[in-house]
Amino acid sequence: MQKEVISQKQAILLITTFIMGIGVTAGIGGVSKQDVWLAMLISMAASTIIIAVFCRIIKLFPQTDLFNLLDMLFGKIVGRIIALIFTWYAFHVGMVLISTISEFIRIVSLDSTPQCVITLVTGIVIAYAVRCGIEAVGRWVTIFFPVIIVISLSLTLLAINMYDYDRLKPFLYDGFKPVLQDAFTLISRPFAETVIFLGIAGCFQKSSNPYKIFYYSMLIGGFYLLQVSVRTIILIGTGNTSIQMFPPYVTVRLIKLGDFIQRIELIGAVSIVTSVFTKATAYLFFVSKGVSHLLNMDSYHVISTPVVLLTAAYSLFLFDNAVYVTEWAEKIFPLYALPYQILLPIIIWIAAEIKARKGKSNSGQNLSTANNNAGA
C-alpha cells in the first residue's frame, strides 16, 4: 500500500477548516457576550503554548503516527492503553459532531424528516470520505476551502449596512472573569482540539514544517471565527445571540439585497455543514486509524465504514435534544477534553524528549529501530 502524503498547504487548509468547524452552535462567546473578540484573542495567544507541544512532538518524530509513537515510547501495553483512551475520545467527539450536523440540518430545514435518516446519510458521506483516505480529503479541502471563505466573506460584506457597532459596548461590563472563562472554553474548542492531528501527522510531507502548519491554521481559523462571532454580535446583539440556537446561521437570514437576494441562509449553511463535516471526518480518521492499529490491521480503509456507521448509530442515542448538545459543548467539554488535549500530550512530549535524547546519545540506534518498528 502506497503511503499517503499531504502537502504542507493542504495540511494547513485541512486544519484551518477543522478549526472553522466550531461555528454552528452558540459555542462562541456564551459568557463573555460582547467581549467575545477579546476572549478569542486571548485564547489564540494561550493556545500557542499547547500547540507548540503538539508541533514539538511531530518535530521530534516526523513521519510517525501518534499510535506508533505511543508504542515506541511506552511499550506495547501502556502505549495501546493510551491509544485506546485517545480513540475513545475521538469516537465520542465524532459522535457529538455527527449529531450536531444532523440536528442542525433537521432543525433549520428538514423538520419533518426523521433524525435517523439525516444521521445515516451524514454517516455514509463521512464513511466515504474516510475510506477515500486522508490524501483525497487533503485534496478535497483545497477545493472546498475557497468556497467556505468566499461564502463567509461575501455574507459579511452583504450584511454591512446592518452593522451596529454600538453592540460591542460596553467593554468589560461584567469584568474580566467571563472573558477568561470563554477564553478557556475556546482553547479546548477548537484550538487544542487539533491534538487529533497527531494521529494524521505521519502523512505530512517530509519537507513540511509542523510549526508552520499548526500556527498558520490557528491564525487563519482563529481570525475566521473572530470575524464570524463579531459579525453575529454586531448584527443581532448579545441578547439575541444568547437565545438563538444557531446564531451565525440566523444572522444570514437578515441579509436582503433588493428583492432578489433574500433568505440566503442556506448558502451560509453550506459553509457551516462543510466545515463541521471536515471536522467530523478528521475525528473519524483518527478513530479508524486507532481501531486499525489496536486490531493490528494494515490499513484503516477497510475498517472505516463500520467504524463511521457505528459512530453515526451511537450519535442517535447520545443527546436528547440540540439544547443539551450546546450545553454539553459549552460547560462539560472543556473539562472533559482537558486530559486528552493537554495532560496526555504533555506526558507524550516529555517521554518523546527523553527518548529522542537517549536516541541521540546512542548514536541514533534506538531511533532507527524505533522508526523501523513504526514502518512495520
Next chain:
Amino acid sequence: MRKRKILVQTVNGVSKSFKKQRSLEDSLKQFEEVFKGDDSFRVRHFASVSQDKTIKFCLLYLDGMVDPDILDTSIINPIIRTDFSDDSIPGADVIISQVITNHCAKKSRDSQELMLAIVRGDSVLLLDNSIDAIIVSSQGWKSRTPSEPEGEKLIRGPREGFVEPILDNLSLIRRRLSTPDLKYKEMVIGTRTKTKVGLVYIAGIANEQILNELIERIKKVEMDGIVLAGMLAEFIQDAPYSPFETIGFTERPDVAVADLLEGRIIVLVDGTSEALTLPYLFEKFFQSGDDYSLNYVFSTFSRLLRILSFWLTILAPALYVALMTYHQEMIPTSLFMSILAAREGVPFPTIVETIGLLLVFEILREAGIRMNISLANALSILGALVLGTAAVEARIVSATVIIVVALTGLTGLMTQKIKAPIVVIRAFLTLLAGFMGLYGILYGIIIVTLHMCSIRSFGVPYMMEYTSLNPEELKDTAMRAPIWFLKKRPKFIAKNRIRQTDRSRQR
C-alpha cells in the same frame, strides 16, 4: 478445471502451426491447407529458366491486401530475368540480397510468422529445396486521406486528423516533431486480431515509471481481439469502475503533439482514428486546441464558461427540485409566484416531473445520434412541438421545468467530453435533492469531489493541478495564462519540467 481449459482454447484462437517442408510442393500444400475456404488466397507460380536448369518459385498473397505493382516490379520481374546458372541452388539470402528489389524482405521458416505476414498483406515467396521462405513487404490498400475530425473541430488550427492505419498516424505526428527522441514502441494485442498498438513518447521528457507501468498493463491484456481504442483504454485505465475517464482520446495530431511535449504518452491503435493520451487529468476536459491560438483573455473566458456549464448541467435540475420542494423561501417571491402559476394543474410532484423530462431529453439526444440524418426534421418536430408545447399546454409538465431541462441539455452539449460522468452525477444529485434538498446536493457534491480527488491516472492524481495550490500549476487550468508564462511542464507527468527559457519573450 475443464471449463477453464475450454476458455483458454477459445480465447487463444491461433491457427495450428506446422513445420515447414523443404520441397516447394509440400510446403505449398501446407499453406493451401491453412487457407482452405478463403477464395482470395492467391498462388502465383513462376520460374527462372537458364541454360541448364529451371528453378521454380511460388508467390503467396491475399488478393486486395497487396499492391500488384510491387509484386510485379520487385519480385516476379527480377527473379524471372535473373540468370541463376552460376549458382548451384540459390539460397534465400542470395535472393534477398541480389535479386529482390523491394525495400523490405526477410527470410523466415516460422509457419506462424509466415501466415501472419500473408494475412497482414505481405507476400511470401516459397523457394524450391529450401526450408526458408521470404517475406516481402507488399501491403497496399486504400485508406482515406487525413481530414478534419468531426468531433474536434477548431476555429483556427490545422485541418488534419488521424486516419486508420497506425503508421500513417505515426507519420502525422512525426512530421510535426522532428526529433530522434520521438520513440515508437510497437506491441501486438489480440490473439486473433493481432492488432498493432504503438506507444509514442519523447525520450527525456516522458516519465519512465508511467511508461513501464503502461507497458506492463498492455502486456497483461489477453483477449481475442481489440477493435477500438476505447476497448484497450478500458483494460489499462485506472479507476475502471468510475464514470470518469482517466485516459484521453484525440483525433488531432496537433493535440497529440502538444500532449507529447507535455510529457504525456500517446497510444495509437491500428484500425482506429483515435489516439489515447495518458496520463489524463480532469482539467483536460475543459481544454480545447483553440485555447492556445486565440487570445488568452478570451480563452480564459471560454474555459470558465465550460467549467460553469459543467456545474450548471449537473446542478440545474437538482437545484430546481431542491428549491421547489424544500426551500421555497429562497426563491424571490415574484418569481416563485410565476413558477407556481405555471405549475398550476400539473399532477406530478416536481421530482417526477424533472426526472421524467430529463429522461425524455436523453432519449431525444440518443435518437438524434443514432438515426439517419434525413429524419432530423421529424425528430425536431416531435421533440420541440409535440413533447414541448403540447405537454405544457396539456398541463402535463410545467413550462419552468422545460426551461430547466433545456438549460441542462444546452450546457451538457457544451461539455460533451465528460458525458458519462455528467449523466450519472446529474441523476444522482437530482435524486438526492428530492430526498434531502440542498443538503442532499451538498452531500452529493462532496461525494463526487471526493471521488475525483481519490482517483488517479497512472499514478498521477486526477485533480492534481486544481488542488496543488501552486501558482505554477494553476496557470493552465481554469485560466489559460499567456503562453510565455507556461514555463514548466506538469508535475509527475514529465521528467524534465523546464519547457522554455526566460528569454523567450523580452518584457
